[in-house]
Amino acid sequence: MGGTALAMASSAQPSSAGYNLTEKNFRRLCTYVYSVCGIKLTEKKRSMIDGRLRRRMRVLEIADINEYCDFLLGGSVAAEIEVPYFIDAVTTNKTDFFREPAHYVFMQEHIMPGWAAEGRRGGKIWSAACSTGAEAYTTAMVVDDFFRGRFDYSITATDVSTDVLQKGNSGLFPRSMIDPIPEEFRKRYVLVPKNPARNEFLIASDLRKKVSFHRLNLMDSRYPFDRDYDLIFLRNVLIYFDRPTQDSVLAKLCDHLRPGGHLFLGHSESLAGAKLPLQMVANTIFRRK
Numbered sequence: 001m002g003g004t005a006l007a008m009a010s011s012a013q014p015s016s017a018g019y020n021l022t023e024k025n026f027r028r029l030c031t032y033v034y035s036v037c038g039i040k041l042t043e044k045k046r047s048m049i050d051g052r053l054r055r056r057m058r059v060l061e062i063a064d065i066n067e068y069c070d071f072l073l074g075g076s077v078a079a080e081i082e083v084p085y086f087i088d089a090v091t092t093n094k095t096d097f098f099r100e101p102a103h104y105v106f107m108q109e110h111i112m113p114g115w116a117a118e119g120r121r122g123g124k125i126w127s128a129a130c131s132t133g134a135e136a137y138t139t140a141m142v143v144d145d146f147f148r149g150r151f152d153y154s155i156t157a158t159d160v161s162t163d164v165l166q167k168g169n170s171g172l173f174p175r176s177m178i179d180p181i182p183e184e185f186r187k188r189y190v191l192v193p194k195n196p197a198r199n200e201f202l203i204a205s206d207l208r209k210k211v212s213f214h215r216l217n218l219m220d221s222r223y224p225f226d227r228d229y230d231l232i233f234l235r236n237v238l239i240y241f242d243r244p245t246q247d248s249v250l251a252k253l254c255d256h257l258r259p260g261g262h263l264f265l266g267h268s269e270s271l272a273g274a275k276l277p278l279q280m281v282a283n284t285i286f287r288r289k
Helices: 002-007 023-037 043-060 065-072 077-090 102-118 134-147 162-170 183-189 243-254
Strands: 122-128 152-159 172-174 200-203 211-215 229-234 257-265 278-282 285-288
Touching (some): 023 043, 023 065, 023 077, 043 065, 043 077, 102 229, 134 152, 134 183, 152 162, 162 211, 243 257
Parallel strands (some): 122 152, 122 229, 152 211
Antiparallel strands (some): 172 200, 257 285, 278 285
């Protein structure tokens, strides 16, 4: 439905060359992306943005990338429909299974044994900026493997991109992503088609039921989720934000982390200078006071 409505925004026929994104319109897009997503684009991203938007232009039958900018920022109903597609186009969704494995080792050696010693029977985990869900499903594998069905847990997976959320919810991944998954985990949590022509694998249904996917823009003024999460993952996201946006996002996430809960950041991220109720317990791992 959205594509049909949006195609009416321009009667121009697409050309193979199009027109280069002007400096003025690149700045307009940068301002818009920052206001919507909190992401600061630099001149280095100009070529990437130009290339990604041309794919949307072909769908909409818009020939001139500067005309696309006028359409997107024009405030029409059709432009509002286009916004999620634009966000999908300009955001980067890098993800892998068992990425930054030291975090999962910390879970196995410290966090989950602590839960077991406390006699806890359940827990809640949040994978923020989850992309296609590899982080959420990895976490589910680690928790399930440790407790072997004796622990009732749920994982909330959120992202601003509707496209990656749909992919994550399907549980289907390209076979090229399977290598980091340990062999014993593959046997229990991964289904690989016998036909090698199907170059994909599927996360087992029992694990998929533990993960729920929801759209969330971290720039939103409030997050409509519970305030007693045990673990929150926000990895390799803060690097795209300026300091005020980082502080705002982290403060809101802390409001949803229970005392004693843990926050995981990416390996190149820190909380230096941030005034938050968090104590560092390991590299890029923080405990809520």
